[in-house]
Amino acid sequence: MNVTDQTMQNRKVFLITGASTGIGEATARQAAEAGYRVVLAARSTGKLEALRNELGDDTAMAVACDVSDGEAQKELVGKTVGNFGRIDAVFANAGFSKGSPFYGGEDKLDEWKEMVLTNVYGSAVTARLCLPELVKTGGHFLITGSVVGHITSIRNLYSATKWAVTGIAQAVRNEMVGTGVRVTLIEPGVVDTPFWGTVPKPGTPELHPEDVARAVMYAVNQPPHVDVNQVLIRPTGQPH
Numbered sequence: 001m002n003v004t005d006q007t008m009q010n011r012k013v014f015l016i017t018g019a020s021t022g023i024g025e026a027t028a029r030q031a032a033e034a035g036y037r038v039v040l041a042a043r044s045t046g047k048l049e050a051l052r053n054e055l056g057d058d059t060a061m062a063v064a065c066d067v068s069d070g071e072a073q074k075e076l077v078g079k080t081v082g083n084f085g086r087i088d089a090v091f092a093n094a095g096f097s098k099g100s101p102f103y104g105g106e107d108k109l110d111e112w113k114e115m116v117l118t119n120v121y122g123s124a125v126t127a128r129l130c131l132p133e134l135v136k137t138g139g140h141f142l143i144t145g146s147v148v149g150h151i152t153s154i155r156n157l158y159s160a161t162k163w164a165v166t167g168i169a170q171a172v173r174n175e176m177v178g179t180g181v182r183v184t185l186i187e188p189g190v191v192d193t194p195f196w197g198t199v200p201k202p203g204t205p206e207l208h209p210e211d212v213a214r215a216v217m218y219a220v221n222q223p224p225h226v227d228v229n230q231v232l233i234r235p236t237g238q239p240h
Contacts, residue, residue, distance in 0.1 A: 013036065013085075013088050014091070016031070016091045016093060018042055020051065021047060023093055023188070023191065025209065026212070030214065030217050038055065038059060039080045040060055049062050061084070067092075068121060081133060086137055089142065091142045092143040093144045094123075095122075095161070099112040112157050119164070123165055123168055138179075139181055140184065142216060142220070145166050145186065146162040147187055165185070166185060169185035184229065186219075186231050187230060189234030191207045192208060205236060
């Protein structure tokens with residue numbers, strides 16, 4: 001192995017779900033700038049490939065993956081370790097908000113099911129499959145929660161899924177005591193991303209995806225003895 005190959009092999013690896021847009025995309029760029037090799041996972045292959053091309057083949061790998069499919073996530077982890085040999089940081093970021101309120105409106109029960117499988121089950125599976133690799137590297141597990149994982153302020157099951165994510169983060173942190181693995185819950189307020197789709201945004205100021213990505217990298221870049229448990233980040237002027 002020559003010096004260049006050895007240097008590449010020693011570069012840390014950052015796996016990001018929901019990497020095709022918004023917070024995931026911004027985090028991938030900042031992680032690459034910080035010297036990580038990045039694994040980009042999302043359902044949208046076109047956007048993933050564009051980002052991989054931008055970051056370069058020596059830095060990025062794109063894997064189409066629906067996190068609600070456990071077998072697809074197994075393939076994601078297998079390809080990551082097979083190609084890059086290690087996993088040092090994982091950002092379970094995939095998620096969305098969809099569906100009707102509990103009372104009134106149009107019934108969209110299948111959308112609720114899809115949302116729970118992505119936001120809750122998908123995040124839990126990411127943890128389950130990636131933690132053994134993170135134990136090997138003394139790595140870092142990060143997960144995207146939300147302000148509404150603290151205070152329910154919307155009429156939708158989405159808030160409950162983010163309360164569940166808060167519980168996942170706390171449970172994982174408890175299990176990882178003594179392993180050297182750090183766990184960070186990232187809880188954004190309103191962010192200007194494609195996440196909203198047709199859902200009306202609250203009439204408040206907005207964060208940029210890059211703002212949340214900086215919070216992610218802040219947590220990751222702390223020395224090994226510092227575990228930033230959670231980062232709650234709102235745009236200035238957003239009410240609770």
